[in-house]
Amino acid sequence: MQTHLRGRDFIGDLDFSKDEVETVLDVAMELKRARAMGAPHAYLRDKALAMLFFFTSTRTRGSFEAGMAQLGGHAAFIDSETTQISHGDTAKEIGEIFGRYFDGIAIRQCDWQFGNRYINEVARASRVPVLNMQCDVYHPFQCLADLLTIIEKKGRDLRRKKVVVSWAYAASYSKPISVPQSLILQLTRFGCDVVLAHPPEFKLMPEIVEQARDNARKHRVGFDVVHDMDEAFRDADVVYPKSWGPLLTTTGKEEGKALIDKYRSWITDQRRMELTAEDSIYMHCLPADRGLEVTDEVIDGPRSVVYDEAENRLHVQKAVMALTMS
Numbered sequence: 001m002q003t004h005l006r007g008r009d010f011i012g013d014l015d016f017s018k019d020e021v022e023t024v025l026d027v028a029m030e031l032k033r034a035r036a037m038g039a040p041h042a043y044l045r046d047k048a049l050a051m052l053f054f055f056t057s058t059r060t061r062g063s064f065e066a067g068m069a070q071l072g073g074h075a076a077f078i079d080s081e082t083t084q085i086s087h088g089d090t091a092k093e094i095g096e097i098f099g100r101y102f103d104g105i106a107i108r109q110c111d112w113q114f115g116n117r118y119i120n121e122v123a124r125a126s127r128v129p130v131l132n133m134q135c136d137v138y139h140p141f142q143c144l145a146d147l148l149t150i151i152e153k154k155g156r157d158l159r160r161k162k163v164v165v166s167w168a169y170a171a172s173y174s175k176p177i178s179v180p181q182s183l184i185l186q187l188t189r190f191g192c193d194v195v196l197a198h199p200p201e202f203k204l205m206p207e208i209v210e211q212a213r214d215n216a217r218k219h220r221v222g223f224d225v226v227h228d229m230d231e232a233f234r235d236a237d238v239v240y241p242k243s244w245g246p247l248l249t250t251t252g253k254e255e256g257k258a259l260i261d262k263y264r265s266w267i268t269d270q271r272r273m274e275l276t277a278e279d280s281i282y283m284h285c286l287p288a289d290r291g292l293e294v295t296d297e298v299i300d301g302p303r304s305v306v307y308d309e310a311e312n313r314l315h316v317q318k319a320v321m322a323l324t325m326s
């Protein structure tokens with residue numbers, strides 16, 4: 001067990017080694033059990049976390065805030081729009097100053113080709129751990145919660161389990177590519193055979209796909225990219241279909257919308273779920289565009305694990321905070 005995480009940042013999925021992620025999962029399970037038993041686990045008494053949001057959130061905000069309280073500390077919600085960040089506080093200033101007030105700085109900044117750079121700039125200036133609550137490249141805490149959920153449903157040995165990370169149609173907005181990127185990076189280290197499915201215009205960052213391929217080679221698992229949703233779903237043990245924007249093809253709003261609209265048929269419905277293994281599970285990080293990305297029948301159906309998945313955000317985040325900020 002690798003436990004040397006105190007003081008560490010968690011910005012990209014691969015910042016923690018596979019052994020360190022195993023430690024996070026073990027601690028998360030222990031904390032989940034402690035909460036279920038009503039057992040105290042105030043590992044961060046008198047500690048404070050800054051939660052700096054440049055984008056809206058339901059689950060991430062709620063779970064970090066509740067998690068800090070359960071660990072005996074406090075989380076301060078800071079909205080970029082209502083601080084002097086909107087008038088020019090720089091990333092370096094935030095790192096320096098919040099690093100002196102708080103024991104950890106968590107940031108959500110998803111602006112394409114900016115968010116990850118911003119978080120790293122804060123981290124360089126900060127004397128306390130910086131945690132990525134989602135950027136343009138990674139959503140590492142979502143992915144830890146997803147991994148914990150898959151393990152709970154399918155067992156710790158995920159070898160030969162087929163996990164499909166698929167694009168899905170949505171009309172609400174051009175969503176970040178960080179969730180599928182984190183999934184293909186992390187799951188290829190944990191024994192799953194990963195299939196990435198998307199229409200040709202919805203590619204992920206080539207360097208991330210290459211890292212996933214390297215992980216797959218190193219851990220002797222499958223990693224395939226296909227452009228057909230039905231083909232991907234066939235015999236899958238886990239399906240994780242969600243929308244993302246065509247950011248590698250175009251950042252133009254109208255052009256992007258036209259590309260998204262070409263693929264309205266990429267919905268997860270009962271017919272598609274029947275292509276998967278008999279005991280398959282349906283996952284989504286939420287929020288989902290109901291009726292477009294997925295039918296109500298599937299997301300509210302017996303194979304959907306979306307609420308367990310959302311709950312696990314709390315437990316993995318508490319584990320990382322306890323390990324890095326204590």
Ligand code: CP
Pocket residue numbers: 056057058059060061134142285286287
């Ligand atoms: N899945 C997720 O990150 O949800 P929020 O955007 O509501 O935080």
